[in-house]
Amino acid sequence: MMNTTAAANRRPLIQVKDLKKHFPITRGLFNQTVGTVRAVDGIDLEVYEGETLGIVGESGCGKSTTGQMLLGLLPPSEGSVIFEGKDLTSLSKEELRLRRKDLQVIFQDPYSSLNPRMTIEQLVGEPLKIYGLKKGKALRDEVVRLLRVVGLDEHHLKRHPHEFSGGQRQRIGIARALALNPKVLICDEPVSALDVSIQAQILNLLKKLQREFNLTYVFIAHGLPAVRHISDRIAVMYLGKVVEITDRDSLFESPTHPYTEALLSAIPVADPTKRRTHKPLEGDLPNPSNPPSGCRFHTRCPYAQERCVKEEPSLVEYKPGHHAACHYPLGM
Amino acid sequence: MYTQTETEKDVSLETPKARKASGRFKWIKLLLRSKTGTLGLVIVLAMFGMAVFADMIAPFNPAETDVVNRLLPPAWVEGGNPDYLLGTDNLGRDILSRVIVGSRVSLLVGISAVVLAGAIGLFLGLLAGFYGKWIDTVIMRTVDSFLAIPNILFMLIVLAVIGPSLMTMIFALGGTTWVVYARMVRGETLSVKERDYVRSARAVGAKDARIIWQYILPNIVSSFIVIATLNVATTIILESSLSFLGLGIQPPDVSWGLMLSDGREYLATSWWVATFPGIAITITVLGIIFLGDWLRDVLDPKMKIK
Numbered sequence: 001m002m003n004t005t006a007a008a009n010r011r012p013l014i015q016v017k018d019l020k021k022h023f024p025i026t027r028g029l030f031n032q033t034v035g036t037v038r039a040v041d042g043i044d045l046e047v048y049e050g051e052t053l054g055i056v057g058e059s060g061c062g063k064s065t066t067g068q069m070l071l072g073l074l075p076p077s078e079g080s081v082i083f084e085g086k087d088l089t090s091l092s093k094e095e096l097r098l099r100r101k102d103l104q105v106i107f108q109d110p111y112s113s114l115n116p117r118m119t120i121e122q123l124v125g126e127p128l129k130i131y132g133l134k135k136g137k138a139l140r141d142e143v144v145r146l147l148r149v150v151g152l153d154e155h156h157l158k159r160h161p162h163e164f165s166g167g168q169r170q171r172i173g174i175a176r177a178l179a180l181n182p183k184v185l186i187c188d189e190p191v192s193a194l195d196v197s198i199q200a201q202i203l204n205l206l207k208k209l210q211r212e213f214n215l216t217y218v219f220i221a222h223g224l225p226a227v228r229h230i231s232d233r234i235a236v237m238y239l240g241k242v243v244e245i246t247d248r249d250s251l252f253e254s255p256t257h258p259y260t261e262a263l264l265s266a267i268p269v270a271d272p273t274k275r276r277t278h279k280p281l282e283g284d285l286p287n288p289s290n291p292p293s294g295c296r297f298h299t300r301c302p303y304a305q306e307r308c309v310k311e312e313p314s315l316v317e318y319k320p321g322h323h324a325a326c327h328y329p330l331g332m
Numbered sequence: 333m334y335t336q337t338e339t340e341k342d343v344s345l346e347t348p349k350a351r352k353a354s355g356r357f358k359w360i361k362l363l364l365r366s367k368t369g370t371l372g373l374v375i376v377l378a379m380f381g382m383a384v385f386a387d388m389i390a391p392f393n394p395a396e397t398d399v400v401n402r403l404l405p406p407a408w409v410e411g412g413n414p415d416y417l418l419g420t421d422n423l424g425r426d427i428l429s430r431v432i433v434g435s436r437v438s439l440l441v442g443i444s445a446v447v448l449a450g451a452i453g454l455f456l457g458l459l460a461g462f463y464g465k466w467i468d469t470v471i472m473r474t475v476d477s478f479l480a481i482p483n484i485l486f487m488l489i490v491l492a493v494i495g496p497s498l499m500t501m502i503f504a505l506g507g508t509t510w511v512v513y514a515r516m517v518r519g520e521t522l523s524v525k526e527r528d529y530v531r532s533a534r535a536v537g538a539k540d541a542r543i544i545w546q547y548i549l550p551n552i553v554s555s556f557i558v559i560a561t562l563n564v565a566t567t568i569i570l571e572s573s574l575s576f577l578g579l580g581i582q583p584p585d586v587s588w589g590l591m592l593s594d595g596r597e598y599l600a601t602s603w604w605v606a607t608f609p610g611i612a613i614t615i616t617v618l619g620i621i622f623l624g625d626w627l628r629d630v631l632d633p634k635m636k637i638k
Contacts, residue, residue, distance in 0.1 A: 073534055097537050105535045113528035117550035117633060127536035160633035176536065 012046035013184065013216055014070060019043050019079035021065050025289060037289045039065040041240035042079070044315065047184070052210065052217040054227030054248070056263065057237035058285055063220045064108075066237070067186045070218060071103050072096045083184075101131060104177040108189040110169035114161040120147070120172055121157040127179040146175040149212075150205060167198035174205065184216045191226060203229050224263055228252065236260050239288055239296045242315060246322035254331050256324040258301045295327065303328055362630050369629075372622025379616050383435040390429035391417075395584035398424035403602045419604040421594060427604060430586050431612050437587035439616070441502055442568040448506030449567075450560045453513020458544055460514065461521025471514065478511045484573060491579040501580055505567055516559055520552035527551075554628040561624030565617035588613050 021040040024033045040062040047053050055063045068074035070081055072088045081088045083103065091099060107113035114123055125143045128134045134142050144154050150171040161169055170190060177185055187206065191199040207230060209215060221227045227234055228248060235245040236259060244257040255261045262281045283300045286292050292299050298308040305328065313325045363369050382389060402424040405412045412419060418427040460471040478486070487504040494500045524530065525548065533543050572589020574580030581587045588609040595606025 071535060073531060097539070100535065100537050105532070107528050107532060109528060113532050115529040115533070115547055115551070117631075118546070126533075126538070130537045130539075130542070162634050173532075176532070180536065 013049045014047040015082040016045040017080045020077045022077045035289045038240050043242045051232040054219045054231030054234040061237045062240040063237050067188045067220050101180045102183040104182040105186045106177050106190040109193045120159050124175045150175045166194050187219045244324040256329040257326045259297050366626050368622045369626025372619045375619025383439050386433045390432045392426040392429040394430040394433040394586050406604050418608050421605045431608050434586045434588045438568050441571045442564045444502045445505035445567045446564050449510040452510035457514040457517025461518040475511045475514050483508045496579045524548050524551045557624045557628045561621045564620050
């Protein structure tokens with residue numbers, strides 16, 4: 001596993017600059033725009049080669065939208081995604097399609113992300129066929145190789161997705177994503193739809209594949225425990241913004257943003273003798289079409305002060321490699 | 333190599349392998365496995381055979397009148413004549429021969445019009461649903477305007493302008509009923525388009541044509557088949573309304589629909605005139621529906637196990 005200083009010395013593989021995605025809310029006969037949902041509202045990220053960047057946050061914080069934009073599947077409203085020196089937002093549809101060979105995705109729900117009408121052979125072989133990389137016997141051999149890599153077998157070739165369990169389907173999804181030998185895998189909550197016993201298997205498989213193929217992961221999840229297992233660095237998102245980003249250990253040991261602290265205290269501890277000082281977050285996630293003024297977290301923050309209501313904090317590097325967006329960072 | 337633990341059971345191994353048909357006779361094997369599918373095929377083949385060999389099978393000339401023997405009941409009813417098995421109509425024409433010969437027009441019109449309407453509707457519906465925006469607006473407003481005019485009025489105008497013939501009737505029927513398919517296909521496309529697997533197709537670099545052909549079409553085909561097979565019946569009846577209004581089949585030609593409307597006047601006194609063509613329509617439609625249901629099941633990989 002890589003440490004932060006090594007990451008800092010490397011050139012980023014993906015650079016996200018002031019990325020925004022606003023969805024218009026339309027109403028009425030002529031689709032008047034009555035407002036915008038600020039799903040992602042200006043985030044900056046860097047993803048280094050060979051690392052795993054975890055992105056965590058509640059439902060609706062914009063983490064999946066960010067993933068879609070990194071893939072170029074969703075055009076951003078503003079900002080840029082620079083992958084290997086090329087801005088994905090400036091590419092034409094066809095250029096983007098060719099670029100996407102290096103950027104693949106694993107979806108959250110293995111029950112809806114595989115075309116039920118295709119066989120496993122078709123599903124896994126399709127990417128190779130699309131780019132004309134392999135044909136006939138060679139294609140079949142490659143599909144078998146990919147299936148073996150993810151722990152499936154040749155006798156699965158002619159089966160359809162509904163004949164498999166959730167974990168197996170996710171393996172098929174991974175094999176499909178690996179077919180093009182990508183550089184980056186965006187994992188959009190790849191284990192949250194699976195049984196707990198199978199989650200670990202898939203995570204271990206992903207780790208093994210990362211070592212074997214020198215993959216870079218962007219791992220999106222809604223809880224910290226899942227990303228802890230696999231991430232080198234973790235970005236915490238709240239309401240379309242990154243509130244804290246640092247390497248895994250320092251995030252878990254000394255969280256700087258009150259929201260991160262709240263997320264950490266929500267992790268159950270498997271020790272009944274331990275009395276926990278769990279301070280649950282109050283209130284719901286504010287409406288992203290009308291975010292709070294100043295710091296977006298001030299409505300739920302236990303430490304909020306007057307300044308937080310008026311002034312929006314920017315992402316500041318408080319310790320080397322440890323960025324947080326808070327006026328009154330914890331432990332400072 | 334990664335090994336599976338016991339917690340993750342290999343579900344796929346539970347599928348009985350022997351039940352999976354393969355090889356050259358795959359389709360026939362799959363068909364014979366389904367009783368209703370086989371029945372449907374038998375009915376449809378029988379009907380087609382009847383239409384093709386109508387001239388040889390029919391005992392009388394369907395247009396030949398015999399005023400002395402008008403409105404004879406079927407042979408097994410009191411007063412029936414064994415020569416006229418299903419009785420005669422108001423002009424003394426043999427009903428059995430008319431049902432046999434009438435199958436030609438009815439099947440031809442019913443099936444060709446559905447195929448034509450289905451093809452137009454499927455194409456435009458996919459286009460509207462998949463591309464959205466102005467394409468969707470143009471297509472769907474056209475559909476709306478078609479729906480605003482009663483079908484029968486539209487067809488009457490077309491037939492009155494071009495003149496009634498078999499071809500114009502097929503085009504008039506197909507040209508008005510496609511809106512049903514277009515609406516249905518558009519709706520299904522809109523829902524399938526948002527599924528994760530379509531996004532996964534984009535992620536692996538699939539172009540629009542592949543997404544439509546491999547991802548959208550196979551996943552909407554079952555609803556389409558159901559609607560299309562049901563519509564064969566509607567179309568045969570629509571043809572009868574046109575014939576009734578004098579713009580459809582012109583005597584001495586005969587179709588089931590024309591016979592139905594001829595028999596309407598005599599329903600109270602001579603039930604057989606309208607009943608037998610009605611039964612012929614019902615049986616044909618049932619056969620097509622059975623066959624359609626079977627086709628839908630075969631195309632769905634989840635149903636193959638049964």
